[in-house]
Amino acid sequence: MGSLKDDSISVIMVPFPAQGHLNQMLQLSCLISSCGIPVHYAGSPVFNRQARLRVNSLNPSDVKKINFQDLSFQSFASPAPVPDPSKKFPGHLQPAWDAAMSMAAPLGDLMRSLALKHRRVVVIHDPIIASVVKDVATIPNAESYAFNCLSAYCQIKLLFEMMGIFCPIQRLRELPPISDTISQELYSFIRLQDEGMALRSGDIINTSRSIEAPFLDILESKEVAGDMKSWAIGPMIPTKPSVKPRHQILDWMDKQPSKSVIFVSFGTTTSLTNDEVQVVAEGLERSGQKFIWVLREADKTNVFDGEARRIELPAGFEEMVKERGVVMREWAPQPEILAHPSTGGFMSHCGWNSCNESIKMGVPIAAWPMHSDQPINAVLVTEVLKVGLPVRRWGEVVTAEMVEDAVRRLIASEEGDEIRKRAEEMAAVVRGATEEGGASRLEMDAFIAHITRP
Structure with missing residues (x-):
């Protein structure tokens, strides 16, 4: 323009x-x-x-x-x-x-x-x-x-x-x-x-x-x-999103193989319960895959108003996964992470912002919708556009097995490779648009x- x-x-x-x-x-x-x-x-x-x-x-x-x-x-x-x-x-x-x-x-x-x-x-x-x-x-x-x-x-x-x-x-x-x-x-x-x-x-x-x-x-x-x-x-x-100064998480990503990392983030309006945190942690640990997990409390109405709850991880979790996983507790540069060559998948709540970023960067989605438009976007992504797979169907309670299964299928299976190929083809079309x-x-x-x- x-x-x-x-x-x-x-x-x-x-x-x-x-x-x-x-x-x-x-x-x-x-x-x-x-x-x-x-x-x-x-x-x-x-x-x-x-x-x-x-x-x-x-x-x-x-x-x-x-x-x-x-x-x-x-x-x-x-x-x-x-x-x-x-x-x-x-x-x-x-x-x-x-x-x-x-x-x-x-x-x-x-x-x-x-x-x-x-x-x-x-x-x-x-x-x-x-x-x-x-x-x-x-x-x-x-x-x-x-x-x-x-x-x-x-x-x-x-x-x-x-x-x-x-x-x-x-x-x-x-x-x-x-x-x-x-x-x-x-x-x-x-x-x-x-x-x-x-x-x-x-x-x-x-x-x-x-x-x-x-x-x-x-x-x-x-x-x-x-x-x-x-x-x-x-x-x-x-x-080609770029944050100045460059975020240190991208330095860690530079050392990881291509398409090997799953990025896990559920947006700014979702609070995980302690049980759900346990389920995600156990699923990521058992999957054996590399990950970045953004673990933040949902926004308050005034995000500048006092400290947010610090979400407790299972004892020893970070030590156990430190070779292959990073837990981020601050604001994450999501578009930059999705655009990084080492990112192979995105476990997401399927807010429309996140779907758009993922689609434009060619990253397939493991869909875990939480509320609002998200269950509908999850169906759009997994069934209509076919650039993702569900972690859960709407109404299901997620288990560690479901998290492990979704991560493995997306990052380390032929099915995941097929979905990723479709996501990359769609990204080329959308970028052209x-x-x-x-x-x-x-x-x-x-x-x-x-x-x-x-």
């Missing part, structure tokens, strides 16, 4: 305050800003700080060009996460989501002040928080777009469920309803966003037509979208052309 330097347009990004959403919105901010358009990333001081602190794989000089707008935001409680084997959904984050609704007035003020200086103000918001941008309707030179941080496959499930219409994909009908994989509070909260969603002029989707074309066709069909425009621009993660002239890049160019139209 050539830089146009178009100051007559201004873009405001309104992320949903949860790490996976903050991250994708910041990636999109950098893409838009690279076209010479001023971008304002609007949120509470805490979440803006979190987004800046965890700029996974983005170029710091690109992030510096973004105008972070700290909006006044109702104060919110920051309870510790509750590790629960049956309910993995991070309901402890709800206070921040409720408080985010207080952004509506300061966001309206920001829109109005920019509308006086620019020919057009473009507001891009997360669908889950659409109602905070409702003032867009009162500003003649402002328009809004929803940015979907979900796979198209998952969006079909969610939309058809919420609209109460028959889902055309049988496999999705067999999966648990979204209302079972999130909290009742969040489900009700999403229902409150209809008014804001009704104001939007189009949808941006963080997926690629080269992998999700049939599902995008359903989302763009007349009965679902009406005349709504949409642009599939993903995955936005850079192909995001490069000059590729499907995703053309749609991004079309979106920029649309918002900068005369």
Whole structure:
């Protein structure tokens, strides 16, 4: 995308305050800003700080060009996460989501002040928080777009469920309803966003037509979208991510054979119980394979608020596996780890960010979904795209045998080699889609052309 330097347009990004959403919105901010358009990333001081602190794989000089707008935001409680084997959904984050609704007035003020200086103000918001941008309707030179941080496959499930219409994909009908994989509070909260969603002029989707074309066709069909425009621009993660200074874990990886390491990480919103930690540890130890395991407590609503629980490993575990395994307790440079030649697989919760990174880097997934869109993404990855295998089916309790089996199959079997080959082929297609002239890049160019139209 050539830089146009178009100051007559201004873009405001309104992320949903949860790490996976903050991250994708910041990636999109950098893409838009690279076209010479001023971008304002609007949120509470805490979440803006979190987004800046965890700029996974983005170029710091690109992030510096973004105008972070700290909006006044109702104060919110920051309870510790509750590790629960049956309910993995991070309901402890709800206070921040409720408080985010207080952004509506300061966001309206920001829109109005920019509308006086620019020919057009473009507001891009997360669908889950659409109602905070409702003032867009009162500003003649402002328009809004929803940015979907979900796979198209998952969006079909969610939309058809919420609209109460028959889902055309049988496999999705067999999966648990979204209302079972999130909290009742969040489900009700999403229902409150209809008014804001009704104001939007189009949808941006963080997926690629080269992998999700049939599902995008359903989302763009007349009965679902009406005349709504949409642009599939993903995955936005850079192909060659680089963190400066280089993280020391990559030095350890340099010494490992090609495709020999399984990377184990369950995202920022999942707390493992002590029993589950025991199960993962035992499974990794028994698999005999090399691994990097990111073992962190789930985020609090305010990630800067006090110490997180230190998760106890089985006695002697780290000593026993020190020749072939590393346990990381701090923030890990996930895209860099996935892009490293020694990585042969990824045991993941299947959040859409992680799936996108894995798909773009050509790393097959051992799927262990925990909540929300993850069970649906797990089926997309393992059954539809066939670039992974399940650690567990939805509803199953994971045992050490299941972990051991999944790791061995993925890293050290012919079946794993086949899956890895497919993952690498798909990565080449997806990378092509995001490069000059590729499907995703053309749609991004079309979106920029649309918002900068005369």
